[in-house]
Amino acid sequence: MKIAVLVKEVPDTWGDRRIDPSTKRVDRSGDVVIDEINEKAVEAALLVKEANSGSDVTVVTMGPASALDAIRKSLAMGADRGIHIIDNGLTGSDVVQTSAALAAALDGRGFDLVITGNESTDGRSAAVPAMLAERLGLAQLTFLRTLTVSADGGSGGTVTGERVTTEGHVELRASLPALVSVTEQIAEARYPNFKGIMSAKKKPVEVLALADLPLAAGDTGADNSWSVVAEVTARPPRSGGTIIKDDGTAGTQVAEFLAASKLI
Amino acid sequence: MTQVLVLVELADGALDSSTSELLAAAAQLGSPAAVIVVEPGAAAGLAAELGALGAGTVFVASREGAGSQLVTPQVAALKAAVAASGDVSAVIVSNSTDGREAGARLAIRIDAAYQSDAVGIASVNGGVVVTQQAFGGSYAVTAGTGRGIPVISLRPHSIEGAAPAAAGTVHEIDISGDTTATTEITARHEQAQASERPTLQTADIVVSGGRGLGSKEKFELVEQLADSLGAAVGASRAAVDAGYCDHNMQVGQTGVTVSPNLYIALGISGAIQHRAGMQSAKTIIAINKDADSPIFEVADFGVVGDLFTVVPQLIDAVNARRG
Numbered sequence A: 001m002k003i004a005v006l007v008k009e010v011p012d013t014w015g016d017r018r019i020d021p022s023t024k025r026v027d028r029s030g031d032v033v034i035d036e037i038n039e040k041a042v043e044a045a046l047l048v049k050e051a052n053s054g055s056d057v058t059v060v061t062m063g064p065a066s067a068l069d070a071i072r073k074s075l076a077m078g079a080d081r082g083i084h085i086i087d088n089g090l091t092g093s094d095v096v097q098t099s100a101a102l103a104a105a106l107d108g109r110g111f112d113l114v115i116t117g118n119e120s121t122d123g124r125s126a127a128v129p130a131m132l133a134e135r136l137g138l139a140q141l142t143f144l145r146t147l148t149v150s151a152d153g154g155s156g157g158t159v160t161g162e163r164v165t166t167e168g169h170v171e172l173r174a175s176l177p178a179l180v181s182v183t184e185q186i187a188e189a190r191y192p193n194f195k196g197i198m199s200a201k202k203k204p205v206e207v208l209a210l211a212d213l214p215l216a217a218g219d220t221g222a223d224n225s226w227s228v229v230a231e232v233t234a235r236p237p238r239s240g241g242t243i244i245k246d247d248g249t250a251g252t253q254v255a256e257f258l259a260a261s262k263l264i
Numbered sequence B: 001m002t003q004v005l006v007l008v009e010l011a012d013g014a015l016d017s018s019t020s021e022l023l024a025a026a027a028q029l030g031s032p033a034a035v036i037v038v039e040p041g042a043a044a045g046l047a048a049e050l051g052a053l054g055a056g057t058v059f060v061a062s063r064e065g066a067g068s069q070l071v072t073p074q075v076a077a078l079k080a081a082v083a084a085s086g087d088v089s090a091v092i093v094s095n096s097t098d099g100r101e102a103g104a105r106l107a108i109r110i111d112a113a114y115q116s117d118a119v120g121i122a123s124v125n126g127g128v129v130v131t132q133q134a135f136g137g138s139y140a141v142t143a144g145t146g147r148g149i150p151v152i153s154l155r156p157h158s159i160e161g162a163a164p165a166a167a168g169t170v171h172e173i174d175i176s177g178d179t180t181a182t183t184e185i186t187a188r189h190e191q192a193q194a195s196e197r198p199t200l201q202t203a204d205i206v207v208s209g210g211r212g213l214g215s216k217e218k219f220e221l222v223e224q225l226a227d228s229l230g231a232a233v234g235a236s237r238a239a240v241d242a243g244y245c246d247h248n249m250q251v252g253q254t255g256v257t258v259s260p261n262l263y264i265a266l267g268i269s270g271a272i273q274h275r276a277g278m279q280s281a282k283t284i285i286a287i288n289k290d291a292d293s294p295i296f297e298v299a300d301f302g303v304v305g306d307l308f309t310v311v312p313q314l315i316d317a318v319n320a321r322r323g
């Protein structure tokens, strides 16, 4: 089975994340890491690979030069090869444009299964997976907390899994080829071992520029984006509150605070 | 006046609770029209309800087994409704798991812009401007549309008011020609929203518990305080991972974002990823035995103390005031 897994490099959530007021874009000058959800997506891909002999996992990212680290980390975990889409003309792409570039890179390569994270920690649109399914004509099984793939030996097979919803979960089933997005409950990502890290350096990474992708002129770049950010305002920091140490009456004092604030 | 389409979701055959708010949002931009996918014969009563909630037109796609296919029938219906209307200035969906994915696919199918998780919506000089939050409310972002019409997913509980009642005239649309690859919903394990507790996203008050609760049994204390306040129950990821409660109660970076009037954090340290989901609450109360916990940095009122002594006293005091 040919599996693609999509990973994104994001600002580390342990730090203070900023939007650059001059560009109105996410400031990526601080620490950037592979999104935790994408490590889990790679893990999910490797589990499918291990359950289906003869499978091959390609890790795909669109991002600046530093995003190669996200590919290397995935290769060290056990993915077989990488595709890095990188071009200055992609800077400032919105979600519609991002999905166009990713779809253009994936299309025609015969992937049976495309696996993504459910939602990135910087964009949080949760839109790229659905957009890719739409563009690539794939069945969509998104927000999965469990995933089972049974290949039929040929090019077919079935995908099932549990989709997390606001009120619980639903069970899904579709035929391959399909697109899957996973939630953080899908699996704990494995740590790359020394052998994995060494072999990752030798695994092939294909670099794709805009000119290599079948995209229409005007499909990419901030000047052609569908959605245009007009203004970005930082929320003022919260001013210091009242902190008390419990002297045996704290519960009552909280109730008094609630009443004084007209909250009860 | 141009039409603004709203995707209506159904819960157990009835209109989802988000419907009224979506139609109210649409009314701020143009003339609201509802789009709904139903089992054959189920439309009549729903159309009357939708009219009362402000829909001038109700585009109805009837489909056998409508409820057992994931998202794609809704996308086909929205596209057919855009074509049938002829004059659509925006499409609004709920930022629910299903709604946002239907909206995202529609944007691709009809060459439209997609604005995710809007918390505000306005008509400015003939264009639509949405307000969004970035990094858990650390930034407010306003965005317009560069090309195409906007497809907007609206965060529940972000717009007030209701649309004036309208005709609710049914307009049948045909989605039988849709050949999109489908995904079958083979079983549902969902609790009806009928529970007395409000849902996390829409609650005025949220009480959340963290690892400090110590066990699933003791987590009931969070529920008791929530019930005495009429609040929804939330949790930190550590509490979810430890199995104290269900995953869809997780508040934070990778869970639900809430901005209630009041957020009470019990036994939660306030890691940056948790704060990203609740720091825009109007008032924050924290109870934690460690005075150095970062949750106190965002608290309006904080108690350094043992939650197992403070919270029972608080519940008694609240119940006493309620009489």
Ligand SMILES: Cc1cc2nc3c(=O)[nH]c(=O)nc-3n(C[C@H](O)[C@H](O)[C@H](O)COP(=O)(O)OP(=O)(O)OC[C@H]3O[C@@H](n4cnc5c(N)ncnc54)[C@H](O)[C@@H]3O)c2cc1C
Pocket: A013, A036, A121, B209, B210, B211, B212, B213, B235, B236, B237, B238, B239, B250, B251, B252, B253, B254, B255, B256, B266, B267, B268, B269, B270, B271, B272, B273, B274, B277, B287, B288, B289, B290, B293, B305, B306, B307, B308
């Ligand atoms: C990519 C990423 C995404 C994440 N997403 C989320 C997310 O969406 N939501 C989320 O919550 N976390 C998220 N996290 C995890 C986050 O970093 C923290 O690990 C988590 O929030 C900690 O939960 P906690 O505060 O319950 O547990 P802890 O940090 O262990 O804190 C427990 C607190 O309870 C207090 N306590 C213990 N006993 C008592 C008592 N008897 N009385 C009073 N206080 C007591 C302790 O002093 C302590 O402060 C994410 C992490 C990463 C890396």
Ligand SMILES: Nc1ncnc2c1ncn2[C@@H]1O[C@H](COP(=O)(O)O)[C@@H](O)[C@H]1O
Pocket: A006, A007, A008, A035, A037, A038, A041, A060, A061, A062, A063, A098, A102, A115, A116, A117, A118, A119, A120, A121, A123, A124, A125, A126, A127, A128, A129
């Ligand atoms: N630039 C990108 N490169 C690779 N994958 C991406 C990119 N952007 C989004 N994705 C994938 O889409 C998922 C959801 O992202 P989003 O729609 O931005 O919330 C991510 O977890 C990734 O798997």
